[in-house]
Amino acid sequence: MRPARALIDLDALRHNYRLARERHGGRAFAVVKANAYGHGALACAQALAGEADGYAVAFLDEALALRADGIEAPILLLEGVFDVAELMEAADHKLWLAVHHPAQVEMIEKTPLSAPLRVWIKVNSGMNRAGFLPAAVRMVWKRLVVGGKVKDCGFMTHFARADEPDAEATAEQIRVFDAATRSLPGARSLANSGAILAWPDSHRDWARPGIMLYGADPLPGEDHGLLPVMTLASNVVAVRELAAGDPLGYGARFIAPRQTRVGLVAMGYADGYPRAAPDRVPVAVDGRIAPLIGRVSMDMLTVDLTDLPDAGIGSAVELWGKQISVNGIAQSAGTISYELLCNVKRVSFAWEGGKG
Numbered sequence: 505m506r507p508a509r510a511l512i513d514l515d516a517l518r519h520n521y522r523l524a525r526e527r528h529g530g531r532a533f534a535v536v537k538a539n540a541y542g543h544g545a546l547a548c549a550q551a552l553a554g555e556a557d558g559y560a561v562a563f564l565d566e567a568l569a570l571r572a573d574g575i576e577a578p579i580l581l582l583e584g585v586f587d588v589a590e591l592m593e594a595a596d597h598k599l600w601l602a603v604h605h606p607a608q609v610e611m612i613e614k615t616p617l618s619a620p621l622r623v624w625i626k627v628n629s630g631m632n633r634a635g636f637l638p639a640a641v642r643m644v645w646k647r648l649v650v651g652g653k654v655k656d657c658g659f660m661t662h663f664a665r666a667d668e669p670d671a672e673a674t675a676e677q678i679r680v681f682d683a684a685t686r687s688l689p690g691a692r693s694l695a696n697s698g699a700i701l702a703w704p705d706s707h708r709d710w711a712r713p714g715i716m717l718y719g720a721d722p723l724p725g726e727d728h729g730l731l732p733v734m735t736l737a738s739n740v741v742a743v744r745e746l747a748a749g750d751p752l753g754y755g756a757r758f759i760a761p762r763q764t765r766v767g768l769v770a771m772g773y774a775d776g777y778p779r780a781a782p783d784r785v786p787v788a789v790d791g792r793i794a795p796l797i798g799r800v801s802m803d804m805l806t807v808d809l810t811d812l813p814d815a816g817i818g819s820a821v822e823l824w825g826k827q828i829s830v831n832g833i834a835q836s837a838g839t840i841s842y843e844l845l846c847n848v849k850r851v852s853f854a855w856e857g858g859k860g
């Protein structure tokens with residue numbers, strides 16, 4: 505069998521969830537959208553069952569998959585619903601809805617529902633992507649609550665720059681949110697991972713940790729005690745010697761500067777390893793660092809084993825995980841850990857530390 509695999513450490517996931525919840529205080533939605541950032545939504549949700557106060561996903565289908573798997577805790581749809589059929593189904597399954605747009609308010613007013621809704625009004629406090637302007641929030645709240653379709657209404661907002669501890673923007677967003685919701689009853693939810701770690705003023709009733717659950721610190725360069733959850737692993741499957749001056753791989757990006765022992769690794773950009781990774785990005789081979797050399801191809805990549813004479817066919821390779829930080833790879837490739845983790849596919853998955 506091709507050795508490319510993702511090992512998911514569910515004990516580490518639970519550790520990170522507890523850390524997020526304690527650091528924030530109150531309750532915490534475990535954000536498991538996008539297949540739990542590539543880690544397997546069902547396995548991750550089950551690993552947190554009985555512990556997570558609730559879950560958050562982007563849209564209805566992601567929530568229905570959790571319900572079908574027996575998850576009974578609250579599930580928040582971060583984008584709310586897209587049409588009336590979705591709204592009715594969400595009500596049937598007792599899903600919690602973000603409401604961020606006037607069309608969603610109208611849908612709720614006009615649709616007969618099987619049960620009263622629990623909604624979270626999303627306030628645009630400065631990100632300007634989704635949510636109601638501060639001046640509209642009170643009127644939206646009135647329409648939803650007075651109409652009788654909504655039994656419980658909370659307020660949420662999302663930060664554009666929570667991962668920048670020195671940016672004034674987040675403090676300003678908190679001020680705008682507080683002013684927009686002043687004296688309105690209901691729970692508050694502001695903090696994503698960056699805000700849980702860097703913005704204590706944003707800590708209210710419910711946190712929404714995502715990336716930190718998976719052990720990638722949103723504030724690179726800091727250590728908050730998170731444990732990496734995914735190890736992206738493979739093996740060396742072939743070895744060859746290059747003479748000085750020999751080109752390697754597509755575009756001959758790497759030219760051997762000396763006699764070079766090249767290890768071929770079964771992992772490529774079709775598996776989610778970034779093609780943009782430059783030469784010398786670290787790869788762990790049998791626990792030691794071997795630099796990536798040559799362009800990452802669809803199914804394979806190549807590493808320099810010249811200084812690791814004991815490494816060879818069958819050697820264990822870690823692309824990221826406990827030894828190699830996914831944040832470091834992301835930075836080298838000009839992206840963020842979120843994108844790398846979400847893009848892992850085609851490899852075989854194994855979950856460790858589940859509850860039976």
Ligand SMILES: *Cc1c(COP(=O)(O)O)cnc(C)c1O
Pocket residue numbers: 535537582662695696697698712713714715716722
């Ligand atoms: C994805 C998402 C989160 C989680 O963000 P992280 O930065 O991964 O912690 C929280 N809130 C909303 C609205 C989101 O869309």
